[in-house]
Structures are given as structure tokens and as C-alpha cells.
Amino acid sequence: WGQASRGEAPAADFVMRTKAGKSVFESYCGDCHSIQEGKNKSGPSLFAVVGRQSAAIAGFDYSESMRGASVTWTAEMLDTFLTNPKGMVAKTKMRFNGLANEKSRANLLAYLAEQK
Numbered sequence: 001w002g003q004a005s006r007g008e009a010p011a012a013d014f015v016m017r018t019k020a021g022k023s024v025f026e027s028y029c030g031d032c033h034s035i036q037e038g039k040n041k042s043g044p045s046l047f048a049v050v051g052r053q054s055a056a057i058a059g060f061d062y063s064e065s066m067r068g069a070s071v072t073w074t075a076e077m078l079d080t081f082l083t084n085p086k087g088m089v090a091k092t093k094m095r096f097n098g099l100a101n102e103k104s105r106a107n108l109l110a111y112l113a114e115q116k
Contacts, residue, residue: 021111048116065091
């Protein structure tokens with residue numbers, strides 16, 4: 001019992017976080033971004049975004065400031081960006097002002113990390 005419960009709790013927590021993250025994605029990101037590989041909307045696809053270089057999707061019309069950002073989208077960098085996009089990339093085209101709720105960002109990042 002004890003061993004299995006301890007082993008399952010982190011996995012169950014991760015599943016709950018990714019489900020909650022999907023909800024955050026749909027509420028805040030889904031109008032402008034897709035998680036489908038190769039499907040851009042007004043924003044680039046976020047498929048496999050964790051670990052990707054900024055402005056890396058060929059043919060997408062990134063802002064000059066995003067093209068010059070030269071950032072690798074680690075979970076930590078995405079967290080910083082999602083907290084205050086214009087604070088990190090001043091002239092980004094993204095019209096999103098940021099997601100202040102730390103738990104919502106963590107859930108969103110768990111969800112995005114699974115999109116690969």
C-alpha cells in the first residue's frame with residue numbers, strides 16, 4: 001500500500017496539473033495559439049515549445065523584437081515570459097498582458113511540456 005501510494009501520488013498530481021493546464025491553455029492561449037504541430041494561428045504553434053528556440057518556426061511572422069530575443073524556451077523562461085510578456089520582449093506582437101497566478105502558470109507549463 002504505502003509504496004504504491006507514494007509512487008502513484010506524484011503521477012496523479014502531474015495528471016491533475018496537466019488537465020488543469022489544458023483548461024488554462026483553452027482559456028488564455030487557445031484563441032491565438034494551437035498545440036498542433038505546424039498549425040499556426042495569429043500566434044505560432046506551441047507544439048514542442050518547451051526547449052525550442054524563440055522565433056524558430058519557419059514562415060511565421062514574428063515581431064522584430066521576438067526574432068532578436070534569442071531565448072531558449074525552458075520552463076523557467078516561459079514562466080518569466082508568461083508572467084509579463086512585454087517585460088521580457090518589449091515589442092512582442094502578443095496582446096496578452098500576462099498570467100499573474102503562479103499555480104495557473106505551473107499547470108499551463110506542465111501541459112505545454114506534454115505537447116511534443
